[in-house]
Amino acid sequence: MKKQTINFELNGELVEVHTEPSGSLLHLLRGQLGLLGTKEGCGEGECGACTVLLDSQPVNACLIPAAKIEGKQVQTIESLSNGDTIHPLQESFVEKGAVQCGFCTPGMVMSAYALLKVNQDPTPVEVKEAISGNLCRCSGYKQIEEAVLDAAEKIDQGSRED
Ligand code: FES
Ligand code: FES
Known part of the structure; x- marks a missing residue:
């Protein structure tokens, strides 16, 4: 299929790619842009x-055709850390x-990140709902939910100290 030029914002930087418009955002990120944090x-x-944020909403990157990201903001797990400093x-x-x-984990973290962007004090039920589209074959849901609630507290404390 004919390739198309697509411009979008990736982790805060404007990028231009030449790619197949029907190819998935996931394959664009991993295969063409070398961002391997997002898993398939x-x-x-x-x-x-494969969860990433598209205009701040969590989406499954495997289902998003590259053509749909023209002019949009994409945020991947790579944007959450800076060298040794992690979120x-x-x-x-x-x-x-x-x-x-x-x-x-990357998909879980991105779903939780999307939640905490709009709700800094989630209930356990809200956390469960936010990660309900993310499967963990190791069945670590309890610890994952605890981790999200713990992070919400940390972020809340941080914002009160600022
Ligand atoms: S790889 Fe996208 S939802 Fe499973
Ligand atoms: S830690 Fe979730 S799939 Fe292994």
């Missing part, structure tokens, strides 16, 4: 391993033992 699980919208969510995932094999 099922490839059909079932597992959430409070990532710290909490480590501290609460929420990472087992780690395959679901």
Whole structure:
């Protein structure tokens, strides 16, 4: 198929790519742009391993055709850390033992990040709902939910100290 030039914002930077418009955002990120943090699980919208934010909304990158991101903002797991400095969510995932094999972790973190962007004080039910599209084959849901609640507290404390 004919390639198309697509302009979008990726983790705060404007980028231009020449790619197949019907190819998935997931393959564009991993294959063409070398951002391997976003994982490919099922490839059909079932597992959430490929979750990224599209205009601040969590989406399954495997289901988004590249043509749909023209002019939009895409945010991937790579944007949450800066060298050795990691996001409070990532710290909490480590501290609460929420990472087992780690395959679901980037998608889980991005779904939780989307939640905490709009709700800094989520209830356990809200956390469950936010990650309901993300599957963990290691069954670490309890620790994952605890980690998200812990991160929310950390972020809240941080904002009160600022
Ligand atoms: S790889 Fe996209 S939802 Fe599973
Ligand atoms: S930690 Fe292994 S799939 Fe979730």
